[in-house]
Amino acid sequence: MPSYTAPVKDQIFVLHDVLKIAEQQDVPGYDELDRETTEAILEEAAKLAENVLAPLNAVGDEQGCTLENGVVRTPKGFKDAFDQVRDGGWTALDCDPEYGGQGLPYLISTAVGEYFSAANMAFNMYQGLTHGAYNAIHAHGSDEQKATYLPKMVTCEWGGTMNLTEPHCGTDLGLIRTKAVPQEDGSYQITGNKIWISAGEHDMCENIIHLVLAKLPDAPEGVKGISLFIVPKFLVNEDGSLGARNSLSCGGLEKKMGIHGNATCVMNYDGATGYLVGEPHKGMRAMFTMMNEARLGVGLQGYAQGEVAYQNALGFAQERLQGRDVTGVAAPDKPADPIIVHPDVRRNLMDQKSITEGARAFTFWGASLIDRSHRAGDDAAEGLISLLTPVIKGFLTDKGFETAVLAQQTLGGSGFTREWGMEQFVRDARITMIYEGTNGIQSLDLVGRKLGQDGGKHVMAFFELVKGFIAETKGKDAQFDAQFIEPLKAASKDLQAAGMYFMQNGMKNPNNALSGSYDFMHLFGHVCLGLMWARMALAAQTCLDEGASDVAFYQTKIATGRYYMARQLPMTATHLARIQSGAEPVMALDAANF
Incomplete structure (x- = not known):
């Protein structure tokens, strides 16, 4: 266990x-x-x-x-x-x-x-x-809606869901068919079918408040015709008590690879009573209000699965006896040495540790930008987190899954068996790369929308942030410069070169940009983690200089950062080379020749 x-x-x-x-x-x-x-x-x-x-x-x-x-x-x-x-x-x-x-x-x-x-x-x-x-x-409900639903949702006496996807469409929500017909009392009659609705039906809350995307009879085509509706499982009386059961039901549970403990439902709406949230045809704006937080939360899920998997891989590596240390027997009183003495096991564990700790710092920085935007009204912070959100979601879930697989590999055959629990972490982590917008969609959002947003000022602000950090720290310590600043500077130049390639080649052939978008997301992610590790190493050294008692903790932090900068960050050059190869290698085959 x-x-x-x-x-x-x-x-x-x-x-x-x-x-x-x-x-x-x-x-x-x-x-x-x-x-x-x-x-x-x-x-x-x-x-x-x-x-x-x-x-x-x-x-x-x-x-x-x-x-x-x-x-x-x-x-x-x-x-x-x-x-x-x-x-x-x-x-x-x-x-x-x-x-x-x-x-x-x-x-x-x-x-x-x-x-x-x-x-x-x-x-x-x-x-x-x-x-x-x-x-x-x-963010978008009326005062009456807030007073009716939010107090019970805050306490989770009432649950909540997001109903977007339908059987015939996933990312392209403009194709949804769920209908909302206006009623004389100001409500709407919601009819349609939604799939993959997490927590759509369960026995832990007395009511579930569904947020459902649907189209009004006069709705324009595409995403500009989508409205958002509150559709409660039980209707709510004027005094706040629960009334009649609404005309909606769970039509089935999805049989999934992982997250078995969460109810992923097919939801059927058969003329259910719903209430418009915000303005007609503005449902996507309301739904995207929560996207930065939701996608940051999924990025967190990804590295969190990597963290718990790493912890268990580390415990196994410290106890499992197999082979001898090639430089000398480490445990002479035992028939073999623990596998953590072997360099390849160390490499595996260091990959896991450096990714999860870097991801944590990156995610917390992103969350602080959301606070700065929402609480302090900082438009620059809002622009920066908007740029970084697809990187947090896409890169960290890819790396979180990869970390869980590495942890499973540490256990060898034991990692493949259910008894040890590692295969569950792998299965559960896999969904993070898919929901809240697949990671391919995240990369397209990053390159197709976020890079050029507001004239590209947010990506330029990121480059200035990195440049400013380098300028502030460079030259104070030669060893720190060599181990952290120079690798970060090189990686940042790779990111800038990739952006320049898109500017020079993407306009005449958009496929040149889109074919490199996934690599760009990973290149960007590595630069962000490189920045985080440089900041963490600097902070750890400051704590040591100030006489911190837990010397081992801070020394370990610096050594882990050195590993990331030396062994992970150089991947930016690989991603840049792939980006600069353009669309031709990707698009060379006719569809019929695959």
């Missing part, structure tokens, strides 16, 4: 020594996040993740969800655990106090979310989807 230990110390390091959140006094709420307060919150969340959620991860995978007479039953123990999460106020961390939330910054919710996702990803999706629906209603 795998185990999980929440990385509280590493998170505290990122939050306070790297991002220095307590010093960001211009972001409302950050002034209250001193180290002691942050640590107290995270320690309590860690207990819940380690002692309640993690033991249910394998249970949820083995039992899955069942559909009985239209009711979805969640795995044994899920409902009790959900009550504990709800009663502890964890669902309300960053929600609006006006509706019962605690009003903490999104960054703290992100940190806690890592624990819950790593401990039990399928379970955490129930509250995660509710939070996304809460965000959309909070």
Whole structure:
């Protein structure tokens, strides 16, 4: 049975020594996040993740969800655990106090979310989807809608979903067929079929508030004709009590590769009563309100699965005896040495460690930009996180899955068996590369929309940020320059060269840009992690210089950063070469010749 230990110390390091959140006094709420307060919150969340959620991860995978007479039953123990999460106020961390939330910054919710996702990803999706629906209603709903639905969604007494996909269309939502017919009382009659609806039906909440994309009778073609509707499982009376069951049902549960503990539903709407959110035909704008947070959350899921897989791979490598250290016997009192002495096992583990720790810092930085945008009204932060969101989602989920596979490989044959739990991490991590927009779509969004957004000023701001960091730190320490600054500078130049290639060749042949978009997303991701590792190494050295007591922790951080800069960051040159090969190698075959 795998185990999980929440990385509280590493998170505290990122939050306070790297991002220095307590010093960001211009972001409302950050002034209250001193180290002691942050640590107290995270320690309590860690207990819940380690002692309640993690033991249910394998249970949820083995039992899955069942559909009985239209009711979805969640795995044994899920409902009790959900009550504990709800009663502890964890669902309300960053929600609006006006509706019962605690009003903490999104960054703290992100940190806690890592624990819950790593401990039990399928379970955490129930509250995660509710939070996304809460965000959309909070941003675009009427005052009456907010008062009716948000207090119960904040506490997760009522769940929430997002209903986008239909059997005949996925990413191209302009093709949806679900209809919304206006009624005399101001409501709408919703009729249609939605698929792959996470947490669409379950037994842990007394009501579920579905957000459904549909088209009005007079809707224009394409995405400009989509509206968003609140369609509750149970209608809500004027006094807030639950009324009649709405005309909607779960038509089936998807049989999936992973996340078995989460109910992925086919939802049927048969003239169900719905209520328009925001303006007619503006549903996509309302739905995309939550996309930065939702996609950052999926990036977090990806590296969180990598983190828990790494922890278990490390434990195995420290205990598994096989072969002898080629430089001399490491455990003379044992018949063989633990496999962690072998360089190739070390390489495997260092890849895992350097990716997950770099991903954590990158994600937390992204969450801090969301806070700066939403809480401080910082337009530059909004532009930067908009640019970085597809990188966080696409790159970190690719690398999170890769990390889980590497961790599985560390266990050899044991990693392939269910007993050890590693194959579940691999299966669960796989969905993160697909939902909330496949990673191919993320790369197209990055190259096709985000690079040129607002005249390209956001990507230029990123380059200036990297350039500024290099200028501030270069020359202060020759070893730091050689190990961190020069590799970061080279990688940043590769990223700029790739952008220049798109500018020079993409206009005359768009396929030149689109054929290289996936490589560009990874190139960009490596530069971001390189920047994070340089910042972390600098912070760790500062802590050592100031006499920090845990010398091993900071020295380990610096050594892990050196590994990333030497062994991972040079991949930017490979991605650049592939980008500069253009569209011809990709598009050479006629469709019939594949």
